[in-house]
Amino acid sequence: MGAFxxxxxGADMDEGTLQEWLVRPGEQVRKGEAVAVVETxxxxxxVECFETGTVEELLVEPGTTVPVGTALxxxxxxxxxxEARGEPDETVEKTPPRPxxxxxxxxxxxxxxxAPTPTPAxxxxxxxxxxxxxxxxxxxxxxxxxxxxxxxxGRVTRGDVERAAxxxxxxxxxxxxxxxxxxxxxxxxDLGSLTGTGTDGAVRxxxxxxxxxxxxxxxTPAHRAARPRTAEDRAFAMxxxxxxxxxxxxxxxxxxxxxxxxDMAAAMDWLHEHNRxxxxxxxxxxxxxxxxxxxxxxxxVPELNGFWVDGGFVPGxxxxxxxxxxxxxxxxxxxALHDADTLDLRQLMAGLKDLVVRARTGxxxxxxxxxxxxxxxxxxxxxxxxxxxxIYPPQVALVGFGRxxxxxxxxxxxxxxxxxxxxxLSADHRATDxxxxxxxxxxxxxxxxxxxxx
Amino acid sequence: MNRTEALELVKDSIxxxxxxxxxxxxxxxxxxxxxxxxxxxxxxxxIEALSDRSGVRIEDEDTQRLTTLSGTxxxxxxxxx
Numbered sequence: 088m089g090a091f092x093x094x095x096x097g098a099d100m101d102e103g104t105l106q107e108w109l110v111r112p113g114e115q116v117r118k119g120e121a122v123a124v125v126e127t128x129x130x131x132x133x134v135e136c137f138e139t140g141t142v143e144e145l146l147v148e149p150g151t152t153v154p155v156g157t158a159l160x161x162x163x164x165x166x167x168x169x170e171a172r173g174e175p176d177e178t179v180e181k182t183p184p185r186p187x188x189x190x191x192x193x194x195x196x197x198x199x200x201x202a203p204t205p206t207p208a209x210x211x212x213x214x215x216x217x218x219x220x221x222x223x224x225x226x227x228x229x230x231x232x233x234x235x236x237x238x239x240x241g242r243v244t245r246g247d248v249e250r251a252a253x254x255x256x257x258x259x260x261x262x263x264x265x266x267x268x269x270x271x272x273x274x275x276x277d278l279g280s281l282t283g284t285g286t287d288g289a290v291r292x293x294x295x296x297x298x299x300x301x302x303x304x305x306x307t308p309a310h311r312a313a314r315p316r317t318a319e320d321r322a323f324a325m326x327x328x329x330x331x332x333x334x335x336x337x338x339x340x341x342x343x344x345x346x347x348x349x350d351m352a353a354a355m356d357w358l359h360e361h362n363r364x365x366x367x368x369x370x371x372x373x374x375x376x377x378x379x380x381x382x383x384x385x386x387x388v389p390e391l392n393g394f395w396v397d398g399g400f401v402p403g404x405x406x407x408x409x410x411x412x413x414x415x416x417x418x419x420x421x422x423a424l425h426d427a428d429t430l431d432l433r434q435l436m437a438g439l440k441d442l443v444v445r446a447r448t449g450x451x452x453x454x455x456x457x458x459x460x461x462x463x464x465x466x467x468x469x470x471x472x473x474x475x476x477x478i479y480p481p482q483v484a485l486v487g488f489g490r491x492x493x494x495x496x497x498x499x500x501x502x503x504x505x506x507x508x509x510x511x512l513s514a515d516h517r518a519t520d521x522x523x524x525x526x527x528x529x530x531x532x533x534x535x536x537x538x539x540x541x
Numbered sequence: 542m543n544r545t546e547a548l549e550l551v552k553d554s555i556x557x558x559x560x561x562x563x564x565x566x567x568x569x570x571x572x573x574x575x576x577x578x579x580x581x582x583x584x585x586x587x588i589e590a591l592s593d594r595s596g597v598r599i600e601d602e603d604t605q606r607l608t609t610l611s612g613t614x615x616x617x618x619x620x621x622x
Contacts (some may be wrong), residue, residue, distance in 0.1 A: 362601040363601055367589045368589055373581075440585075467581075
């Protein structure tokens, strides 16, 4: 039996609000499948589970805020699930085994398994009655004490509650993504009338859009206004979260800063040539080259790729490149491009586009924001030439790129005008010294001189 | 494609990339990239949308010129023939 717990979706997250379940008891789930929507101070995220099996019981109701590590649901591996299906109905006095801490999560995946191990789940007061069943009874206007229990020992089962409520206590839940639900509500589309094209027939936003009279709409601010929290609330909460994290960073991390100018003539020539030959959808931005170089350099200088935890350095289990994305209306998030050093430029560019779009439309997943091992901020588009960033704890380095500008530059003893970018490194002096940081920036420079090998 | 259609395509493509953009506040010769704070990814997304919808092949060299509603619409009309 595995417990699906409230994941840690960033160093600054202590608790999260379960906003919506995407699965029901009895449903089969696969590792990596989104099972719940969780709201943190910074964003609303779809959270994936780490086990393949059958959802046995949902322990926490939507709208509940719980600490990181709290068991949210019980998931039975398939073998056990088959056996469980032979049993009668779900009984309310069943005491589930104590949920295991998340150490059981496989470490090879790209999901939040890398997140700092959450504290073991605290004991839950659900031994008496499943809170969901009580909730279900309440919602159906039933008196819990008066319910007739048909389970072993007279226990009340879900079936009892549903029968007492006229068999329709809870209409079968249609599988759909949160965005699809919002769109359906907005566009007055009946989810039940759609054929889903997503995983296991889940209705996706595209299905709703194509069914909507008048065709597609993209998410508008109206969608956000319709949610329980207003945009102002969100902006405020995000400001608070950023303030807390950055205060901690500047208080705890003795930063040192390095900077170097990188000649981008070779990289830009290569890029223009590539783009000239490529259809629009496959064109690259200079950011793709810069990010790839930053990722490969992090692999070469692993001392900068990882976390400072409990007074020591813990190397990352791959280069998961955090990319600072500014949001319209203020604030930023830094989701990760997983294993960025192993992606070719085309894959990296596609991953970057996808990540930025999802960050800006509030559709990031838990695995996107969990534990980047080093972060890059690229303020070139904002017109500045140099950025010295603040490190995201518990990471130990932050790489900055400014705008690529034409500058007079001495090349082979001659003065010429070349495109140049200023690359900076902010690093944690507890973890490394300047010599290591210098090695990193030198590697970035060298890698960008051979763009065809990136 | 006439010019009115081209202009609609341009606006539509911008809206795809910047949901909720106030296009009515935008003058025909304003730089929408600056006015709407589009970064290079947004701009590339705009070019992709525009190219998809108009069927016009937009070369990388052309993109730097596509900065105003009016200029971009003219470009589309000229290229679509």
